[in-house]
Amino acid sequence: MNNTSNLATAATTTRPNRFVERLLADRHSIPLSIALHLVPGALIVTVYAFVSAPLVRAIEYPPFMAWAIALAVVLFPIQFGLLWLGKQRTGKYSLRGALHYMDRPVSRGKVTAFIVFCLLWMTIVSLSLLPLDDFLYENAFSWIRYEGTGSSATTYLNGYSQQMLLVTFLICGPFTGWVLPLIEEYYFRGFLLPRLPQLGKWAPLFNMFLFSVYHFWAPWTVLSKLVFLFPGIWFAWKKQDIRISIGMHPGSALLITVVGVTAIALGYTSL
Numbered sequence: 001m002n003n004t005s006n007l008a009t010a011a012t013t014t015r016p017n018r019f020v021e022r023l024l025a026d027r028h029s030i031p032l033s034i035a036l037h038l039v040p041g042a043l044i045v046t047v048y049a050f051v052s053a054p055l056v057r058a059i060e061y062p063p064f065m066a067w068a069i070a071l072a073v074v075l076f077p078i079q080f081g082l083l084w085l086g087k088q089r090t091g092k093y094s095l096r097g098a099l100h101y102m103d104r105p106v107s108r109g110k111v112t113a114f115i116v117f118c119l120l121w122m123t124i125v126s127l128s129l130l131p132l133d134d135f136l137y138e139n140a141f142s143w144i145r146y147e148g149t150g151s152s153a154t155t156y157l158n159g160y161s162q163q164m165l166l167v168t169f170l171i172c173g174p175f176t177g178w179v180l181p182l183i184e185e186y187y188f189r190g191f192l193l194p195r196l197p198q199l200g201k202w203a204p205l206f207n208m209f210l211f212s213v214y215h216f217w218a219p220w221t222v223l224s225k226l227v228f229l230f231p232g233i234w235f236a237w238k239k240q241d242i243r244i245s246i247g248m249h250p251g252s253a254l255l256i257t258v259v260g261v262t263a264i265a266l267g268y269t270s271l
Contacts, residue, residue: 020088024098028195036192037210043074045216053147061168063148063156067217068172068180075183082186099190101242114239115247118232122252129224136220146217162264169261177257181250184211189236189245204237 022032044067052069056062086097096102106114148156157165188211196203211233212225232248235241 020085024085024089026195027197028192030198033192033196033206034210037188037207038214040074040078040187041214041216044070047073048146048217057147061164062160063146064176065168065172066147067156068176071180072175075180075187078187079183082191095186095190099186099242100194101190101236101240104241104243106239106241106244111241111243111247114235114244115251118235118244118248119251119255121231122228122248123255125228126224126252129227133221133224136223141220144219149217162267165264166261169257169264173257173261177254178250181253182246185242185246185249188214189233190242193233193237194240204233207237208233 022028028036048066048070051073052066053063056066056069082095082098083093086092086094086099089097104111148158157168160168188207193203193207196206199206208226208229209222212222212229213219215221215225229249232245236243236245
């Protein structure tokens with residue numbers, strides 16, 4: 001009887017270890033990678049629908065806050081999971097144990113140049129592609145009825161007072177404007193992208209496509225994301241330096257947040 005229980009205990013302790021080994025392996029299978037890319041997006045939509053949207057609706061704040069809460073509920077555990085995986089390899093909570101592209105092989109000057117280029121590209125191209133997003137929403141995705149969803153990128157903020165918008169941005173801004181996009185870069189570019197060596201030069205395109213689809217709450221933006229995200233993800237993969245995609249993605253989110261808060265504080269509430 002004791003031998004049977006010991007074998008059962010051993011089996012339950014080895015299964016998690018095997019899964020951890022699969023996660024920390026230098027190569028993820030394509031099915032595993034697809035799941036790891038898309039499951040967080042499905043969880044975000046679920047948390048929004050059943051938890052954060054009813055909560056924010058009850059306090060009558062903009063839907064933007066509900067999405068920020070949903071993102072935080074899912075992405076913060078992912079960040080802890082990355083730290084925990086690092087601990088399995090290094091013995092202490094560390095991103096370096098789980099992430100690649102962290103060794104800073106590119107000089108500071110070149111990284112700065114890459115980031116500036118990617119920021120300009122992302123800002124200009126994303127704004128120029130807004131008509132494409134509007135067209136796709138109106139003609140293919142208007143059946144999606146999240147609160148505040150619409151052809152405009154800021155529909156979920158329309159119709160609220162200046163004070164309410166300012167409070168919303170001041171609460172959510174540090175998260176949506178830096179912390180949450182940073183976690184996404186750690187997870188998608190530092191953890192998932194380097195573990196697709198079998199795809200060769202198609203790895204960044206595969207990663208970028210699935211990252212775009214991961215935004216299940218805005219499928220009409222997938223095509224535009226494929227265009228304006230391309231340089232940052234490609235250079236991060238090519239140079240094996242995550243600072244480039246961090247500078248582009250969280251950097252642009254921070255820029256938009258600062259501009260948004262400034263505009264609201266100055267009374268430009270018709271976003």
